[in-house]
Amino acid sequence: MRANVSKYELVTPASLADALKLCAGGHKPFAGGTDLMVLFESGKLPPGRYVSLWGLSELRGITADDAHITLGALTTYSDVRVNAVIAKEHPNLCAAAKETGALAIQNRGTLGGNIANASPAADSPPALLVAGAEIELRSLAGTRWVAYDGFHTGYKQTLMQAGELITRVRIPRASDRVSYYRKVGTRKAQAISKVCVAASAKVKAGVLSDLRIALGSVGPVPLRCKHTEAVLVTRVIDAQAIKEARDAVQKDIAPIDDIRSTREYRLTVAQNLVAELALRFVAS
């Protein structure tokens, strides 16, 4: 333990209203702890006052209506994995949940925490981007919904303002779409991504439309690959299309060398994954 424990305080609020008051007063949100406790252990968590959200039942549960599937911010990866509606309509989000850490992490890590932690290497953001997710932010001043695409404004930067909490995530209902998710890491379990990709599209007679591709670990934020998407829709996916898509990937992402991989490896793998998903989609 490299942290000076006495410089921290973790307060347990009785309700979401209490948590919002504490946040307004400067307490920082603390959900399942799977990221923050790692920083804490290594002495890198900023000292100060935190508010424990884990016990707040208002932030739990997955519901579906005609337009949306709505997930409480404390929805764990394990909750996502076993949800039948998500499995049917957004299987890449279930796949991302299954590939995050291993069971003990999936039982404790939360969707809201994963989003707020804002790691560009997180596994669920590409699937959320592809799903067209929106994020509910709540503070004492009120509640607002923001599009998840654009929520991350820079490395570890988000649209969240002081005193705001992520309270819910919603994704549109989906049907008749093909779905793809693949994470490339050092090993199958527990690894943090070198590259991860989520995609979905509509396919008719071997032609893709409404194609959405998002990549993680290849830039300062999780990214939608709009150049690549534009290249691959409404045409025959032949060798020329794949070549153009590979070139477009280079425009969409900005990978770097870091402790987990290199710029070159990430670019090559991202291009290979895009080629794989396009070919798999048209074959389906």
Place this chain on the structure above:
Amino acid sequence: MIDVKCRLNGKEHTLRGHSMARLLDVIREEAKLTGTKEGCGEGECGACSVLIDGVLVDSCLVPLAQVQGAEITTIEGVAHSKHQKLQQAFIEHGGAQCGICTPGMIIASAALIDRCQGRVPNTAEVREALAGNLCRCTGYMKIIDAVQAAAKP
């Protein structure tokens, strides 16, 4: 310092500690239950696995304030439960060598066997259930054999 009322291995307990203290440290140093081991301290190795309300967690990643009212099961609790035969199966199949991963392996295995409700998990299920528990000695096959043997009714 806070007082946290919880059930620890089936008995009412009040755990006293800092709100951010790692459950792992509180279990070992306050409750004096040293069967739970610290490996990596960052949620990678599973040596500190315990069950909270029957759910597998890494106790190094759980702050004390988050176990108020919870039911915590450590390896000491599993040792005298219906899962006692897991321990015997690990011995018979050579599923333990140096032993540091063994408490976590048995906790994760017990959680799997509970989820299976009498069904013997297949190899892929055991591998997935233990994917967060690292062993540097056995090469895992003997552990998988032990879990499947213990799961047989």
